[in-house]
Amino acid sequence: MIARGLLFVWIAVWMVLGFVWAPVVPVLGDTTRVLYFHIPAAWVTVLALAWSMIQSVLYLAKRRMEHDDHAAAAAELGILFCIVATISGSLWAKAMWGSYWNWDPRETSIFFLLLIYAAYLALRSAVDGEERRARLSAIYSAAAFVAVPFLMFIVPRIYDSLHPSPILPSPREKGSMDPRIRTVFLAMLVGFTALFWWLLSLRTRFARVERRRLDAAAAGA
Amino acid sequence: MRPPQGHEERRSIVNGNLVVMGVSLLTWAATFFYLLRLERRIKDLEKP
Amino acid sequence: MARSASSSAAAVWAILRKECRSEWRTRYGLNAALLFAITSLAGVSFAVGPLGDRTDILSGMLWVVLLFAALASLSHAFVREIEGHTLTLLRLVATPTAIGLGKLLFNLIFLAVIEAVTVPLFLLLMGGPPPKWGRFALVLILGSVALAAACTLVSAIIAQTRGRGALFAGASLPLLLPVLAAAVKGTRAQWQGGTVGAEASILIAYAAAVFGVSLLLYDHLWED
Numbered sequence: 001m002i003a004r005g006l007l008f009v010w011i012a013v014w015m016v017l018g019f020v021w022a023p024v025v026p027v028l029g030d031t032t033r034v035l036y037f038h039i040p041a042a043w044v045t046v047l048a049l050a051w052s053m054i055q056s057v058l059y060l061a062k063r064r065m066e067h068d069d070h071a072a073a074a075a076e077l078g079i080l081f082c083i084v085a086t087i088s089g090s091l092w093a094k095a096m097w098g099s100y101w102n103w104d105p106r107e108t109s110i111f112f113l114l115l116i117y118a119a120y121l122a123l124r125s126a127v128d129g130e131e132r133r134a135r136l137s138a139i140y141s142a143a144a145f146v147a148v149p150f151l152m153f154i155v156p157r158i159y160d161s162l163h164p165s166p167i168l169p170s171p172r173e174k175g176s177m178d179p180r181i182r183t184v185f186l187a188m189l190v191g192f193t194a195l196f197w198w199l200l201s202l203r204t205r206f207a208r209v210e211r212r213r214l215d216a217a218a219a220g221a
Numbered sequence: 222m223r224p225p226q227g228h229e230e231r232r233s234i235v236n237g238n239l240v241v242m243g244v245s246l247l248t249w250a251a252t253f254f255y256l257l258r259l260e261r262r263i264k265d266l267e268k269p
Numbered sequence: 270m271a272r273s274a275s276s277s278a279a280a281v282w283a284i285l286r287k288e289c290r291s292e293w294r295t296r297y298g299l300n301a302a303l304l305f306a307i308t309s310l311a312g313v314s315f316a317v318g319p320l321g322d323r324t325d326i327l328s329g330m331l332w333v334v335l336l337f338a339a340l341a342s343l344s345h346a347f348v349r350e351i352e353g354h355t356l357t358l359l360r361l362v363a364t365p366t367a368i369g370l371g372k373l374l375f376n377l378i379f380l381a382v383i384e385a386v387t388v389p390l391f392l393l394l395m396g397g398p399p400p401k402w403g404r405f406a407l408v409l410i411l412g413s414v415a416l417a418a419a420c421t422l423v424s425a426i427i428a429q430t431r432g433r434g435a436l437f438a439g440a441s442l443p444l445l446l447p448v449l450a451a452a453v454k455g456t457r458a459q460w461q462g463g464t465v466g467a468e469a470s471i472l473i474a475y476a477a478a479v480f481g482v483s484l485l486l487y488d489h490l491w492e493d
Contacts, residue, residue, distance in 0.1 A: 004260075008253045012246060019242040030238060037245075060489055112446060119440040126432035136426050139486050143422055143444060146478045150447035154471055202260055209266045 007198065011191040014184055022180040034092045036184055040192035041085035045113055048078030048196065049148075052120075056141035059134055065211065066204070068134035071141060072124060073203035077196060079117035086110050112151045116144050130211075280363040284371025288346065289378065298349065299382065302342030306387045309337045310394065319396035324460035327397045328453045332412070334391060336449060338383050343420035344437040346372045346379070347428035360491055369487040373421045373480075380413050397460070404459035411472035412452035418479040419444040425490055447475050 015036070024032040052074035059067035089110065094100045101107060123140050127133040292298055313330055320327050350356045359368055388409065392400070423441045430436060455468030 004253075004257065008250075011249055015245055015249065016242060019238055033238075033241070112443060115443040115446075119443055122432070122436060123426070123430065123440055126430040126436055128431070132429065135489060135492065136429060139489055140423070140426050140440065142486055143419075143426075143479070143482055146475075146482050147419075147444045147447055150471070150475055150478075151443075151450075154447065154451075198256070202256065202263060205263050205267065209263065213266075 004198070007191065007194050010187070011195070014187040014191060018184045018188070022184045023178055025178070025181065028096065031092060031095050032181070034088055036188045038085055038088040038092060039185070040188045041081045041088065042110060043189060044192050044196045045078055045082040045085055045110070047193065048074045048081060048200075049113060049116065051200075052078060053141050053145045056138035059138045060142065065130070065134065066208070068138065069204045069207040070200070071134075071138065073200055073207060075117055075120050075124075076203065077199050079114065079121065081192075081196070082110065082114050082117055086114060109152050116148075120144070277364060277367050280367035281370045281374070284359070284363060284368060285374045288371060288375035291349075292375075292379070298342065298345040299379070302338065302345070302379070302383055303386060305341040306334065306338035306383050307390065310334050310387055310391055314394040317395075319394070321396050322398060324397060325457055327395055328456035328460065330395065331388070331391055331456060332449055332453050334387065335384065335413070335416070336445065338387060339380060339416045339420055339445075340438045340441060342379060342383065343376050343417065344424035344427060344433070346375055346421070347424045348433065351428045356491065365487040365491055366484055369421070369425065369483055369490075372425070373417060373483075376417045376421050377414065380417050384409065384413060400456075401459045404465045405456065407469055408452055408455035408459065408465050408472070411469055411476065412448055412455070415448040415452075415472050415476040415479065416445060418476050418483065419448065422479065422483045422486070425487070429490075444479070448472065451475070 018033055018036045022032075024030060028035075052071045055067045055071040055074065058064075059071060089107065090100045093102065093107070120137060120140060124133055124137045127136050313334060317326075317330065320330070350359065363371070420441055423444060424437055427433065427437045427440060432440075451468045451471040455465040455472070458465050458468065
């Protein structure tokens, strides 16, 4: 209970500090605050994907349903945070640089992650049978894992020359200039990560309870 | 004498920021308490 | 060790021959795939018109058409197996890896046949300067290998679901984006007078990575 309260206060306080204490980045103006939400959301997106893929491999190795619970829960949370990151990023881009979408390297990467999440969840919904669903989605996750390094690191280098990115300073570099901005940013990073773990535990606990109920019903019937 | 334009603009910008902050805080609070309620319900389901 | 290696090579070869023979018997998969490829090419050509020297758009369109062709046809190999209920029999006589390899080789040949028709038609219909054949062929072949490798693996997964066509396309796309990016860039480079070494390496690396992962994963695919 204390941990929950602490999480609430932590995020609330740093949110306020982000608005009234930390300065704005000159180039970004008042929209600076978006980075306290947008970048942590993107970070959680990646974290969730990594967790989901690790749990998928663990499932294939150990065949314990807890791993599948985690893989699925992380994917559901991941796509949520991914949508938040994509939309906030797009609105920010429109406010700052005039267009909602440019296919610059970061936008391409986040869209790619959205695709992976969507494909994974669509696959899960198309399979009957708990074990088969767990196995097939774990296999797909492992296959998608191959594409990730290519699309996060190699393709952006290609896209740089295909589509010149708008001439803009990387917000991350700017954000690390003023120590107050950096402090709030890192604090929100921590807060979002903690929020993710809490949501993950809620989701997996619910999955376990659901399964117990279904097993009991099947046994009773 | 009329106050310089800058003061009025600055006040509305500050107010605008506070509004956004207020909305964000409210959203966070609503989310948080919703999650607390969820957790309570899961705890109930977990009792054998 | 040598005997099991040669017997699995023999199994792969046998599967490949069986695939080709059963496909050739009815040819409905090939016909449908060819029809689809030509139709999408015609659609693109009709909508966009000849592109003259817009080599950037040309490279993009070429790979979009090839992508469509792959997505429309490469799930066929496994779906036919499931629908004909012959997968169980196949698993009795061959290892999952051999099956996967055999299907991959079949898909490669299948894609090659489709491209043999589609690519020349594309160059004819869409205009564009004559390609530097060596580099063009290199990017085309490597890109197709990467496409086939990813699509074969995904189709093996999808075949066991209720989803089929649209799900296959949706699930394949994330795995095909790296191929698309590198292949388009390489095709554009050869038209604009550059080298394709970097793109070729990316395509080889990706195809190898997907292929390697497939070998590890096929054993898990068919267990019931």
